[in-house]
Amino acid sequence: xxxxxxxxxxxxxxxxxxxxxxxxxxxxxxxxxxxxxxxxxxxxxxxxxxxxxxxxxxxxxxxxxxxxxxxxxxxxxxxxxxxxxxxxxxxxxxxxxxxxxxxxxxxxxxxxxxxxxxxxxxxxxxxxxxxxxxxxxxxxxxxxxxxxxxxxxxxxxxxxxxxxxxxxxxxxxxxxxxxxxxxxxxxxxxxxxxxxxxxxxxxxxxxxxxxxxxxxxxxxxxxxxxxxxxxxxxxxxxxxxxxxxxxxxxxxxxxxxxxxxxxxxxxxxxxxxxxxxxxxxxxxxxxxxxxxxxxxxxxxxxxx
Ligand SMILES: [Zn+2]
Ligand SMILES: [Zn+2]
Numbered sequence: 001x002x003x004x005x006x007x008x009x010x011x012x013x014x015x016x017x018x019x020x021x022x023x024x025x026x027x028x029x030x031x032x033x034x035x036x037x038x039x040x041x042x043x044x045x046x047x048x049x050x051x052x053x054x055x056x057x058x059x060x061x062x063x064x065x066x067x068x069x070x071x072x073x074x075x076x077x078x079x080x081x082x083x084x085x086x087x088x089x090x091x092x093x094x095x096x097x098x099x100x101x102x103x104x105x106x107x108x109x110x111x112x113x114x115x116x117x118x119x120x121x122x123x124x125x126x127x128x129x130x131x132x133x134x135x136x137x138x139x140x141x142x143x144x145x146x147x148x149x150x151x152x153x154x155x156x157x158x159x160x161x162x163x164x165x166x167x168x169x170x171x172x173x174x175x176x177x178x179x180x181x182x183x184x185x186x187x188x189x190x191x192x193x194x195x196x197x198x199x200x201x202x203x204x205x206x207x208x209x210x211x212x213x214x215x216x217x218x219x220x221x222x223x224x225x226x227x228x229x230x231x232x233x234x235x236x237x238x239x240x241x242x243x244x245x246x247x248x249x250x251x252x253x254x255x256x257x258x259x260x261x262x263x264x265x266x267x268x269x270x271x272x273x274x275x276x277x278x279x280x281x282x283x284x285x286x287x288x289x290x291x292x293x294x295x296x297x298x299x300x301x302x303x304x
Contacts, residue, residue, distance in 0.1 A: 004029050004154060004206045004304040006229065009045040011270030011296035013235055014067040021298055022067040023271060025231070026051055027152055027208065029133050035059040036150055036210050038071035043078040049299055053082055058129060060136065061092030062212030063122070063147035064099060072096075073103050080111045087114040091128050091136075093146045094119035122148035125223050130155075139223050141214035143248045149211040151223060157202035165198050206304040209264070213271065215248040221262045228304045230259050231296065234269035237281050249273075252282035256289035270296030 005028040012020025022039020026046070033056040035042070046053060056079075061069050072090070079088065090096055097117040104115065120128055120138055128136045128150065139149035158180040166176075171185050171193075179185065185193040209224040211217075211232045224230055234252035236244040244251050250258075252269055259267035267290050272279050279295055286293040294302075 004208070006208060006231070006268075006302045006304070007049060007051060008270070008296050008298060008300040008302075009042050009049065010039045010298060011272070012039075012067075013271045013273055014065065015274035017274045019277075020272060021045060022071070023062075023212070024071060025210065026056070029152075029154065031055055032131075032133060033057070034134075034136070034152070037062055037068040037212065038075055039067050040070045040074070042071040043075045045298070049301075053079055054084065057086060057088060058136075059088070059090045059092075060128070060150045060210075061090065061096050062141075062149060062210075063143060063145055064093060064095045065145065065213065068212065069096065069099065072100055073107060076100075076104065076108055076111070076115060079113070080108060084113045087116055089116045089118055089129070091118040091120055093122050093148075095146075120148065122146040137223070139209065139211060139220050141212060141220065142217040143213045143215065147213055149209060149214070149220070151227070152208040152210070154205040154207065156205050159199040159201050162198055162200055169193050169198070171198065208304060211258075213248070214250060215245065216250055216254040216258070218258065218261065221258065224258075224262045224264065226263050226265075228265040229268060229302065230262065230264040230266070231268045231270065232258055233271035234282055234286060235271050235273045237276065238285055240273070240275075252286040252293075253289055256286035256293060259286075259290045259293070265292065267293040268296050268302065269293060 007026040009024040010021030023037045024039045024042045025036045027034040123140050128138050135153045137151040141147045179198055182195055184195050207227040209227045209230045232255035234255040235249035236251045238251050238253050255269050283295050
């Protein structure tokens with residue numbers, strides 16, 4: 001079972017190439033799936049990567065540029081054909097619903113499941129959704145239209161019971177939940193066995209930040225401070241900095257500067273402009289600033 005994985009379905013930018021697909025990723029937290037952005041063809045890429053459709057209940061859209069959302073109609077139609085019946089929630093700027101409602105009225109009549117839209121304010125850093133396993137927050141970005149990234153924060157897990165110790169002290173099963181909540185065990189003779197002798201702390205919760213299309217935006221640094229993995233767009237190389245500024249995108253070097261200032265564990269770059277046949281110069285430019293940088297690629301699976 002996956003603990004906390006990031007699956008890269010596509011990491012190209014708007015203009016199609018034979019090398020990359022449009023942006024989409026799937027966060028897999030212990031077999032619960034959360035999609036981030038939905039460029040064209042995600043349902044095909046999910047098949048390619050053997051990702052189970054039934055486990056997907058939430059989609060997070062960063063902004064209304066086609067390379068981040070044109071895959072929604074195809075994916076929803078596929079889910080309908082597969083006989084889905086549980087609710088699907090699409091989080092994103094309010095225009096996601098404006099785009100999708102008429103499309104669904106035309107093509108997705110008789111859908112057996114509910115599609116719910118959760119409009120979010122992309123200018124605000126706030127809680128977007130939470131369930132038992134994680135909390136998701138918006139990260140306001142600076143692009144040509146309202147855009148936000150998403151911060152996935154795993155919740156604190158329960159401590160592990162040390163089975164040999166609970167056997168040794170003959171702790172009854174009904175005590176196990178109390179032990180997980182940090183209580184000491186009191187034997188029938190009244191002896192107190194400290195909780196630390198019976199449990200082992202769970203691994204610290206992990207955090208993943210997805211920063212979609214954006215100009216250099218240092219205001220995100222405090223929000224993403226110390227995340228285990230940061231995905232940051234790096235559309236351009238340094239020689240194309242004027243073009244990056246003009247289109248509200250980042251260079252690989254700028255992505256690395258954000259990663260360094262935010263003390264992240266690792267940096268993953270993507271959203272490469274179609275103009276680069278080879279993206280190794282982008283990697284080199286980023287690594288010069290932040291050595292723990294990786295290039296995103298289709299079908300890549302990263303464990304946090
Ligand atoms: Zn884009
Ligand atoms: Zn964009």
